[in-house]
Amino acid sequence: MIRYIIRRLLWGALLLIIVVALMFVFFRILPTGNPALLRAGRDPQPGLVKEIEVLLGLNKSLPVQFWDYMKEIFFHFRFGYSYYSQEEVRTLIVERLPATLSLTLGAAVLWLVGGLSVGIISALRRHTLLDRFAMGSALVAISMPEFWFGLVVLFLFADDIGKFKILPGAGTYVGKWFTSLIMPWIVLAAGSAAIFARLMRSSLGEAMSEDYIRTARAKGLPERQVVRHGVRSAINPLVTLFGLEVGVLLGGAILVEAVFNIPGIGRLSYQSIQSSDFPVIQGTVILASLFIILANIAVDIAYAYLDPRVRFS
Amino acid sequence: MRFRRTVLFAAVGALALGLAACGSSESGSSSSSSSNGASVVTPAGYQSSVNESLSGKRGGTLEVLQEADFEHLDPGISYFALDYEVVFATQRPLYSNKPNSNETVADMASGTPEVSADNETVTVHLKEGVDFSPPVNREVTSQDVAYAIERGANPNVANPYIQTYFSAIEGMPQAKGGTIKGIETPNKHEIVLHLTEPKGFFVAEALCLPLTAAVPKEYAEKFDKNKPSNYAAYEVATGPYMLKNNAAGKVLGIGYVPGKSATLVRNPNWSPKTDFRPAYLNEIDIKIGGTQAVIDRQVLEGTNVVQNEPVAQSAVRLAAESYKSQLDLSPGGGNRYITLNSKVGPFTNIDLRKAVWAALDREALDRTRGGDLVSNVATHFIYPTIPGFEQAGGLAGPKGADYNEHPEGDMAVAEKYIKLAGYPSGKYTGTKTVQVVGASSSPEKEDAEIVNQTLKDLGFNTKLTLVEISTMYAKYCNAPKEEIEVCPTVGWIADFADPQTVLKPTFDGEDIVSTGNVNQGQFNDPKVNAAMKAAETTQGKEARAAAWGKIDDELVENAAAIPYDWEKSPRLEGKDVHGVAMLWNEGAWDYSFTSLK
Numbered sequence: 072m073i074r075y076i077i078r079r080l081l082w083g084a085l086l087l088i089i090v091v092a093l094m095f096v097f098f099r100i101l102p103t104g105n106p107a108l109l110r111a112g113r114d115p116q117p118g119l120v121k122e123i124e125v126l127l128g129l130n131k132s133l134p135v136q137f138w139d140y141m142k143e144i145f146f147h148f149r150f151g152y153s154y155y156s157q158e159e160v161r162t163l164i165v166e167r168l169p170a171t172l173s174l175t176l177g178a179a180v181l182w183l184v185g186g187l188s189v190g191i192i193s194a195l196r197r198h199t200l201l202d203r204f205a206m207g208s209a210l211v212a213i214s215m216p217e218f219w220f221g222l223v224v225l226f227l228f229a230d231d232i233g234k235f236k237i238l239p240g241a242g243t244y245v246g247k248w249f250t251s252l253i254m255p256w257i258v259l260a261a262g263s264a265a266i267f268a269r270l271m272r273s274s275l276g277e278a279m280s281e282d283y284i285r286t287a288r289a290k291g292l293p294e295r296q297v298v299r300h301g302v303r304s305a306i307n308p309l310v311t312l313f314g315l316e317v318g319v320l321l322g323g324a325i326l327v328e329a330v331f332n333i334p335g336i337g338r339l340s341y342q343s344i345q346s347s348d349f350p351v352i353q354g355t356v357i358l359a360s361l362f363i364i365l366a367n368i369a370v371d372i373a374y375a376y377l378d379p380r381v382r383f384s
Numbered sequence: 385m386r387f388r389r390t391v392l393f394a395a396v397g398a399l400a401l402g403l404a405a406c407g408s409s410e411s412g413s414s415s416s417s418s419s420n421g422a423s424v425v426t427p428a429g430y431q432s433s434v435n436e437s438l439s440g441k442r443g444g445t446l447e448v449l450q451e452a453d454f455e456h457l458d459p460g461i462s463y464f465a466l467d468y469e470v471v472f473a474t475q476r477p478l479y480s481n482k483p484n485s486n487e488t489v490a491d492m493a494s495g496t497p498e499v500s501a502d503n504e505t506v507t508v509h510l511k512e513g514v515d516f517s518p519p520v521n522r523e524v525t526s527q528d529v530a531y532a533i534e535r536g537a538n539p540n541v542a543n544p545y546i547q548t549y550f551s552a553i554e555g556m557p558q559a560k561g562g563t564i565k566g567i568e569t570p571n572k573h574e575i576v577l578h579l580t581e582p583k584g585f586f587v588a589e590a591l592c593l594p595l596t597a598a599v600p601k602e603y604a605e606k607f608d609k610n611k612p613s614n615y616a617a618y619e620v621a622t623g624p625y626m627l628k629n630n631a632a633g634k635v636l637g638i639g640y641v642p643g644k645s646a647t648l649v650r651n652p653n654w655s656p657k658t659d660f661r662p663a664y665l666n667e668i669d670i671k672i673g674g675t676q677a678v679i680d681r682q683v684l685e686g687t688n689v690v691q692n693e694p695v696a697q698s699a700v701r702l703a704a705e706s707y708k709s710q711l712d713l714s715p716g717g718g719n720r721y722i723t724l725n726s727k728v729g730p731f732t733n734i735d736l737r738k739a740v741w742a743a744l745d746r747e748a749l750d751r752t753r754g755g756d757l758v759s760n761v762a763t764h765f766i767y768p769t770i771p772g773f774e775q776a777g778g779l780a781g782p783k784g785a786d787y788n789e790h791p792e793g794d795m796a797v798a799e800k801y802i803k804l805a806g807y808p809s810g811k812y813t814g815t816k817t818v819q820v821v822g823a824s825s826s827p828e829k830e831d832a833e834i835v836n837q838t839l840k841d842l843g844f845n846t847k848l849t850l851v852e853i854s855t856m857y858a859k860y861c862n863a864p865k866e867e868i869e870v871c872p873t874v875g876w877i878a879d880f881a882d883p884q885t886v887l888k889p890t891f892d893g894e895d896i897v898s899t900g901n902v903n904q905g906q907f908n909d910p911k912v913n914a915a916m917k918a919a920e921t922t923q924g925k926e927a928r929a930a931a932w933g934k935i936d937d938e939l940v941e942n943a944a945a946i947p948y949d950w951e952k953s954p955r956l957e958g959k960d961v962h963g964v965a966m967l968w969n970e971g972a973w974d975y976s977f978t979s980l981k
Binding site: 105108110111112113114115116117118119120122123125126127153155156157158162163166167222225226231232240241242245329330332334338339342346347 | 449452453454455456463539540542544545547548611612614616617636637640641642643644671673674675677678679681682685686854858889895897898899900902
């Protein structure tokens with residue numbers, strides 16, 4: 072098992088290096104990507120653009136820039152400074168991380184509990200009115216764009232602009248941590264919960280028709296225990312999905328963070344892309360990649376733990 | 385040439401604005417907001433920076449909601465309307481504007497600048513008793529103003545406009561942050577600028593730019609040695625407000641948290657006796673982030689709150705219908721025009737340029753931006769609020785150009801010019817495919833489509849490319865080597881209320897550069913270039929307005945580009961806020977004059 076974990080970690084590290092390298096190349100070759108031009112004002116004088124390129128280290132050759140960039144990241148865990156605020160990117164990310172963690176983990180709990188419960192009930196009550204209602208609702212939840220859904224709940228329930236002034240609205244994250252996150256959690260969890268519910272329904276449906284379930288019933292096990300066996304088997308494919316979704320969202324839930332004005336990684340990433348703030352873009356994308364890679368490794372390890380055959384394949 | 389926010393996010397090269405005639409050397413100058421068209425384009429019955437009352441009630445905290453973050457709050461770098469809201473509440477340049485005027489008043493200066501008869505020396509006397517905020521806590525001197533200008537040339541600061549407006553100062557072109565020969569401080573309260581060219585009047589006008597806001601050398605020098613300078617993280621104030629800081633003066637992470645908030649509190653060392661600003665509010669809390677749709681509603685239904693740009697068209701409509709008293713409309717949002725490449729391709733032929741102008745439905749272009757409430761159909765380039773607007777023909781535009789007379793488009797006139805261009809059928813029959821490059825965002829996309837259809841109607845084969853706005857400028861329109869024939873959505877905003885800042889960067893053929901070129905049509909007429917050179921050294925507001933107004937006429941006569949829109953800037957305020965917008969700064973809020981009811 073330990074060898075397996077080491078192997079996965081090494082692959083993860085290699086993948087991260089590749090992502091970091093690709094990102095450097097992408098942002099340096101994009102046609103819009105000369106921050107010196109942006110910084111030089113609207114009527115950029117060639118001399119000034121050159122001065123700013125020197126100032127930002129953009130005058131160095133690409134290999135030198137690449138080496139400096141990799142060295143700082145991997146030897147010093149430094150991503151540089153924002154071209155605009157001059158704040159250290161690491162500080163910006165660390166400041167934003169709690170909001171993104173709060174948003175993602177809260178939503179993950181919601182969609183896991185909600186999605187699995189609905190999926191299990193639907194699987195066990197197949198073709199009933201309840202099942203049809205639950206799956207119909209899931210379809211609606213999957214189809215709703217997060218941005219639109221976010222606006223709808225705000226216009227309905229926010230205590231400043233809502234019809235029914237129940238919950239704190241956008242921009243209240245600082246000061247009202249828990250209550251301000253209730254609506255974002257619901258919005259962020261809705262789509263994933265619906266997918267989980269549908270997957271769980273079909274996965275559990277299949278599991279419940281397996282031979283070992285029939286055997287368990289034949290042996291006279293109580294139905295609750297039979298269902299528990301079925302759920303343990305049916306949940307395996309959802310582990311992968313769960314890990315990946317959490318990984319992606321930890322890299323920033325851009326739309327939900329924007330609608331609810333939550334100062335998280337997603338919004339930081341969005342703002343930096345808009346202003347070609349390379350160091351911040353790089354920092355946030357590396358962080359997002361890191362989360363996805365870590366989530367993948369965690370999923371692989373969980374799988375290896377649940378199914379020993381994986382370790383040897 | 386400050387960036388307006390939408391542009392700022394998007395790219396180098398779009399509109400940027402501001403029109404403060406900073407350092408008028410004519411005391412009691414006669415130019416008023418009405419004489420430059422500001423009043424005539426202000427919709428009746430709405431609040432506007434033109435007619436705003438400047439009185440208010442003292443006290444309270446204003447909340448500001450804005451989607452975008454600031455760019456640079458260092459007065460030596462700042463060049464963006466949104467940044468200017470904070471900069472002009474915390475810093476005092478030599479000259480500033482009252483919010484309802486584009487006439488400047490002495491700010492750090494004690495009176496109007498003295499320009500020598502040969503137009504080569506500018507002398508400014510400073511007020512006594514203006515102190516820096518904590519932790520510096522000492523009186524501002526002329527050396528602080530000199531250092532503020534000198535540091536702008538420091539590559540670690542790299543002020544974006546210093547060479548554009550102050551290169552006439554002796555030693556400025558070679559300056560790298562050290563002492564500049566042409567800046568003299570004979571005593572603590574006098575600064576003298578020695579110029580190498582007779583541009584004293586224009587340099588004096590530019591003294592309203594925040595570059596001239598005093599910076600204490602002994603405090604800032606260590607920050608300015610960093611590459612890049614991080615003075616903004618510790619900046620001190622001279623204005624009525626300061627960014628909240630700690631005992632060491634640190635602002636970053638305290639009074640300004642990037643992407644999250646900025647907090648302005650009263651500057652304890654500010655004395656109202658030395659300032660024209662009333663500074664009614666006790667505190668300004670700026671929340672950064674969110675989305676336009678939510679922010680607009682939060683402001684319309686909220687209290688103690690204002691919104692910063694941009695306002696969604698739907699929210700402007702809603703406010704106009706149901707919250708009229710909370711909608712502020714400021715003229716002076718800059719111009720928009722279509723550039724036709726006059727160096728290569730079919731539009732080297734002036735008659736084809738006139739034909740497109742005649743055929744174009746400029747009213748339709750105006751409607752894509754929200755119609756008359758927020759814009760006017762442009763008939764020339766100097767826009768309302770800028771001196772020279774009336775001299776260039778006012779709202780109606782210059783007389784005698786039949787292609788400019790029908791804003792709804794006139795195909796008969798267009799055909800006449802196509803025939804004059806050598807196409808007897810009245811349709812363009814050349815084989816060259818015309819490349820039209822526009823922005824993919826709304827309403828720029830719609831603008832580009834209207835222009836593209838007009839070209840097709842005239843017989844042109846076109847290739848329309850819609851890209852992200854920053855790409856449009858960086859890769860296509862501002863890159864002469866790409867030889868783009870038509871850029872349908874470009875525009876400009878002045879840095880201060882002098883028409884030179886509108887016309888020279890955009891139409892002086894001698895300023896065409898290989899990258900970041902803002903003369904997108906590469907218009908290069910020796911006669912116009914010579915007229916601009918002469919107008920640069922012209923003294924006196926009226927004389928300058930006349931000279932540049934005449935140049936504007938010539939640009940229309942040459943169809944240098946096709947102007948189609950003069951913008952107004954809508955802003956929203958909460959029910960109990962008496963928001964005062966800055967006429968000279970795109971209608972952005974003036975925190976020093978805004979108050980709670």
